[in-house]
Amino acid sequence: MSVPQPPEPIAAARLLFSLDPTVSHLNHGSFGAVPIAVQRAQQRLRDEMEANPLRFFTRGLVDRITHARRHVAGFLGADPEGTALVPNATTGVAMVLQSLGLRPGDEVLTTDHGYGAVALSVARECRRTGAVTRALHVPLAATDEEVVEVVRAGLRPGRTRLLVVDQLTSATARLLPVAAIVRVAGEHGIPVLVDAAHAPGMLATPVGSIGADFWVGNLHKWAYAPRGSAVLVVAPSWRERIEPLAVSWEQESGFPRRVEWAATQDYTGWLAAPVGLFTLRSLGADRVRGHNAALAAYGQRVVGDALGVAPSDLPDPGGRGVAMRIVPLPAGLGTTFDAARALRERIADRLATEVAVMSWNGRGWLRLCAQVYNTADEYERLSVRLPPLLAQR
Structure with a gap:
């Protein structure tokens, strides 16, 4: 070799x-x-915020967030109306889990390649609701076809309420055939949450035609955005069911604004995220x-x-x-x-x-x-x- x-x-x-x-x-x-140019862009935004906090938060901030979101969604190949900016991928996962309405006897299915914090989030929601979680073993050297068959055999139609699968695994650095997995789960009406924490920036148009019900990805890893910048992409049939972890003033605006607006959090990382994408495109x-x-x-x-x-x-x-x-x-x-x-x-x-x-x-x-x-x-x-x-x- x-x-x-x-x-x-x-x-x-x-x-x-x-x-x-x-x-x-x-x-x-x-x-x-974070590239220096992105750091400086975020600092300019912070300076603007601290120069007049009332003006920054009450005059046009929601529209500026919407503009940043549309820019990011276009880069990812996602529908801007189905994309919400969130602090990180695990926050997006938590939003999805708490919006499902899990009940005793329901099952959340994962793989043993999943991210540890996501597994903890799934376990907590299952404890809270009486649902159960189960992890499928996927051999490290399995072919794409073998991965799909492991998932197919592990689904329990009528009981499995959600399948969580990584697009690119953190622990094992493995790119999984998520589009094929989504199709298999869809045959049984089982929704799929794709944890794509590493995909934005590393993979070209990572959302594309996957067709997942939910997709979460971090922008701070490979897309050069400030930390605290991520996206949650939701299929049309689920958008009005997604609730924020805490209710704030945009609650009645529907998805994605109800998810994005969280009162006085620091939004400058989101607003600077397009500068990170510009840096990537410039290179x-x-x-x-x-x-x-x-x-x-x-x-x-x-x-x-x-x-x-x-x-x-x-x-x-x-x-x-x-x-x-x-x-x-x-x-x-x-x-x-x-x-x-x-x-x-x-x-x-x-x-x-x-x-x-x-x-x-x-x-x-x-x-x-x-x-x-x-x-x-x-x-x-x-x-x-x-x-x-x-x-x-």
């Missing part, structure tokens, strides 16, 4: 960010990194996606080689454009949430390198991301320095 080559760096891309140059930031997928969105995916694949291979992992044992993301890759850690390392967190912190402190360490299916995994500010030598340095650190158990 040929060794993937690193892509040509995007000139001066590192200068677009205010990241600490003494640290290798190889975990863009967790909290992103060339396809160019950025190609660069990031190729660099992540290169990083996976050089670190995997250093840890003695055969190329055939390096998981493939299952689709083009994915800028996250995982590498299996030596047996016994990072096998629990606490152990994974401790190892991540040790790598950060000892190697000045930020990575993600995941515990999934009884094994620890190193997740590497790639962004335009990263270079091949950062992964090469990690490949040299990581094995001795892991050997110090």
Whole structure:
């Protein structure tokens, strides 16, 4: 198997960010990194807000939010009237769950690749309503067809009230065939919530023709928006049933305004989100996606080689454009949430390198991301320095 080559760096891309140059930031997928131009745009909005708070909040703010939402929806390939800006993907998930009207005996179906906070949200809503939750095991190396069949076999028509599935999994960096899964669930009238936290910016028009009842995605990860910026996209038949977590003055305006307006929260991140999309377009969105995916694949291979992992044992993301890759850690390392967190912190402190360490299916995994500010030598340095650190158990 040929060794993937690193892509040509995007000139001066590192200068677009205010990241600490003494640290290798190889975990863009967790909290992103906001370009300096976007930081400044948000600060100008904050200055405007603090110069006259009453004017900022009462004269045209709702319309400005609507304008930002339409811009973001167009970028994602979503219907602006069915799109609401929300603080993050897990907030959108909570809104959907509490709007379903779950009852005792109902079931929320997930997979074992789901995000931990989403699983906690599902579990809480099930405890509150008397519903139950069940997770399907999807093998890491399953083909798209096999994933769809696992879901098909796991559905319980008449009992399964919601299927929650990731578009791009956080723990395993796997692109799942969500459009096909939505079609299978639709055959039984089962609504689907797609957790697409990593999709905006990384995948081209990620909403597109998926046809999910609900779709949530973060803008702060790969779309260069300020943190606290995400979207909830809802199919027409569900829009008037979606309720905010707290009622405020736009409650009678219907979806999406009733979801977006939350009194005196800081809306400047939403208003600055289009500047993040402008930055991505200025660099060339396809160019950025190609660069990031190729660099992540290169990083996976050089670190995997250093840890003695055969190329055939390096998981493939299952689709083009994915800028996250995982590498299996030596047996016994990072096998629990606490152990994974401790190892991540040790790598950060000892190697000045930020990575993600995941515990999934009884094994620890190193997740590497790639962004335009990263270079091949950062992964090469990690490949040299990581094995001795892991050997110090």
